[in-house]
Amino acid sequence: MPDLTTQRVLITGARQGLGHAIARRFLADGARVCLFGRGGMEEARRALNAPADSVVAVTGDVRDSADLERATRVMTEAFGGIDGVVTAAGITRIAPIATLTPEQFREIMDINVTGTWLSVRAAVEAMPDLGGWAVLLGSVYGEGGAPDRSAYCASKGAVHNLARALAVELGPRGVRVNVVAPTGVMTPMIRDLIARGLYNQAGVEARTPLGRMATVEEVAAACAFLASPDAGMTTGTILPVDGGWIANGFIQPSNTNR
Numbered sequence: 001m002p003d004l005t006t007q008r009v010l011i012t013g014a015r016q017g018l019g020h021a022i023a024r025r026f027l028a029d030g031a032r033v034c035l036f037g038r039g040g041m042e043e044a045r046r047a048l049n050a051p052a053d054s055v056v057a058v059t060g061d062v063r064d065s066a067d068l069e070r071a072t073r074v075m076t077e078a079f080g081g082i083d084g085v086v087t088a089a090g091i092t093r094i095a096p097i098a099t100l101t102p103e104q105f106r107e108i109m110d111i112n113v114t115g116t117w118l119s120v121r122a123a124v125e126a127m128p129d130l131g132g133w134a135v136l137l138g139s140v141y142g143e144g145g146a147p148d149r150s151a152y153c154a155s156k157g158a159v160h161n162l163a164r165a166l167a168v169e170l171g172p173r174g175v176r177v178n179v180v181a182p183t184g185v186m187t188p189m190i191r192d193l194i195a196r197g198l199y200n201q202a203g204v205e206a207r208t209p210l211g212r213m214a215t216v217e218e219v220a221a222a223c224a225f226l227a228s229p230d231a232g233m234t235t236g237t238i239l240p241v242d243g244g245w246i247a248n249g250f251i252q253p254s255n256t257n258r
């Protein structure tokens with residue numbers, strides 16, 4: 001298991017889904033975490049059933065830099081500082097370009113891209129003079145296209161290249177920046193799409209060489225590795241947790257993943 005006992009970690013989008021599972025895994029590996037999200041954060045904190053001195057919860061929006069700076073101040077008061085950030089706040093929307101509105105496109109870019117940039121910015125400002133890390137939640141859709149996902153693909157492609165740019169820029173400060181790029185994972189986001197008839201789970205599984213979706217635990221394990229000293233020489237990488245999806249070259253009939 002990666003050793004995260006010295007790590008003080010800001011996790012955005014931590015109320016549910018991947019962010020919450022990553023918090024659970026990081027706490028098990030010894031980290032202290034700050035859960036950050038738009039609401040229900042006290043309930044999220046209680047659900048983790050962790051010692052009070054290892055978890056704090058902050059309500060805020062990743063589009064608001066003041067909220068993120070408040071979270072880093074809370075971490076400094078509670079833990080004495082911050083060593084890393086996991087950006088798991090994100091949204092998706094599935095619609096053809098003709099029906100996706102400009103407001104919806106901007107909302108996805110604002111939360112997934114600007115929100116990620118603001119989260120890393122606030123965290124890095126509060127990190128030690130030398131060292132630190134960021135793990136950004138990307139997606140297989142950051143590495144290729146798919147129908148009805150123009151905004152999501154654009155946003156995740158931007159996140160992937162943001163990580164490369166920041167790895168180069170922040171490397172001399174000792175800050176590592178990497179992406180975890182999952183295939184489909186059964187979180188509230190995907191359950192909601194399935195309920196609305198917008199996600200073809202069987203289609204996703206059929207074109208994944210390993211034949212299934214990823215689990216939240218598998219994604220959290222990849223994040224824990226990248227956060228740990230074991231990944232001390234790893235920066236600017238995209239780590240797929242995708243059962244071979246990207247390696248398979250996005251080969252798909254155009255209607256299998258609607």
Ligand SMILES: NC(=O)c1ccc[n+]([C@@H]2O[C@H](COP(=O)([O-])OP(=O)(O)OC[C@H]3O[C@@H](n4cnc5c(N)ncnc54)[C@H](OP(=O)(O)O)[C@@H]3O)[C@@H](O)[C@H]2O)c1
Binds near residue numbers: 016039
């Ligand atoms: N699940 C997948 O199949 C999958 C695959 C690849 C990548 N990803 C990526 O992984 C990340 C997490 O996805 P998920 O499946 O865990 O989604 P989820 O179940 O919908 O959880 C996302 C969390 O992000 C929070 N959030 C959204 N907008 C926010 C904002 N403006 N400020 C603060 N928090 C915000 C949500 O808050 P509320 O609770 O208030 O809504 C929610 O708690 C996303 O970036 C997603 O694109 C997911």
